[in-house]
Amino acid sequence: MNIFFWGDLQVEFVPGETIAAAMLRSGVRDLTPDADPPAYGRVFCGIGACQACLVRQGLEAAFEACLTLASDGMRLTPVLPLAAAPASQGSNVNV
């Protein structure tokens, strides 16, 4: 099975495909679902230039969904932009 997790959601991917491509095919477009406007995460430029599609795995550093190949069993979570990060929310806050 080629599956990774976006929060609790299972996302299927084709080996060789980026995280961004697999998420879009699954209908995931908003990469900061809990954030208030105006600071959305999203796939936009597809070449790592806009930095809007940053995601993270566990407590590791953020990386671009559009540059990174999906791999089996990845557990990905949103990276909240600073403007939208709640004052205290433990591990999900990117400060």
Place this chain on the structure above:
Amino acid sequence: MSKEMTVVVIGGGAAGVSAAISIARTNVRVLLVEQRDRLGGAIHRQPASKTTPPVTRAKGHVQAWAGLMKELSSCKERITVATSTVFSGIDGNGFVLLDNRRSGELVAIRPEGMILALGATEVVHPFPGWELPGVFSAGGVQVLLKETGRPLKGTTLLAGSGPLLLALGAQLCAAGGPPLAILERGEPFKRPTASVKLLSSLPRLFEGAGYMLRLASANVPYRSGAQIISAKSDKRGFLVEVLQRGQHSTYQVDNLVVHDGLRAGHLAVDLSSLPFPTVEAGDGREILGAHCAMADGRLAAAKLLSRLGLATASAAADEQTVRAARRFQSQLGVLFYKPPPPIQSETIVCRCEGRRASSLPKGVTAREAKLVGRFGMGACQGRFCADATARALGEGAVSCEFRPAVMRWPIRPLAAASIARLRFVSANFNEIWNDDTTFA
């Protein structure tokens, strides 16, 4: 006998690969760095897997890339290809920092010279709603299409300006997902003089005519003189308000794809401040298009080699290619020219920091807007907001305020754990990067 020289080439698109080959042929060792898992860049992006449906590509591009890969194979003794490796910047001691995302190490190298072939940056003039998920850049959608072979799910509207909208529209038609319409801000058909001049570039003009034919046979309307006023998200997607020659209309779509042209220059740094000769190549240097990228890569290599005191072959043919491409681009520029629309006050100018035009401080410079207002302070380093911020401030073209003399690294996200595993390397690159598939 002097030490063998090393040149680092950043960017594995047509210009970077071509420059790497030219340099390797003079017996200089080359480290060719590419952020993705495979070479190709945006233009020659390869399908994700063998089962990916093929996407329509210009035949000339496919042949040119195959030829370049063959040349690369013949130089594999001197070129190490570092894929999944992100250029992170140059530190104060002149070390090029490379984030090897595969091994989780930051690799530091002190080369004798460097080529930057970072590709073009897309220009997107912001409007209220451009920051929403489901709004994509045309280049981004084209890259996704090449990789996945499939258009975006649902209905798509293309809007903005320039030939890329036509190319992408035609490719989406061929992939079975024609756009609802193409909205072109400019009025190319109202400029007959420019069209006549374009005839001197016949082959590429036929490429454009081919796009138009494909769009016409799929009944995709091409509306010129039409610009987006705003996009609002609704339950199904977007309501896009459009103004065309005084008439307002609304489109309901799932995806909104925007593009207002291409711009050279990716990097917020003054190259002359770097501690070794550095030369830009390809669309990152000057927008000359895919047809010219390989020639421009060879020219950049020749320029760097001469600065390193090495002899190079005659570049007359490549210089001619560049001149022709420059003429073609300038004519295209005239054909599609339309001044950018005014920035509405509720528009988010800086997406990374979520800053609206209405909160732009009055009477400040772009630098002050950055330091005080956080415009252009975010993760994209101003690539998508510097122009609009300067324009909203009435400064016209982007000032050098966004190009400081000293490089601030990392220029991309970098794990502290990778910095902790910093590794200095002077040779034996193949011990770190040994991806056999590159030369397969």
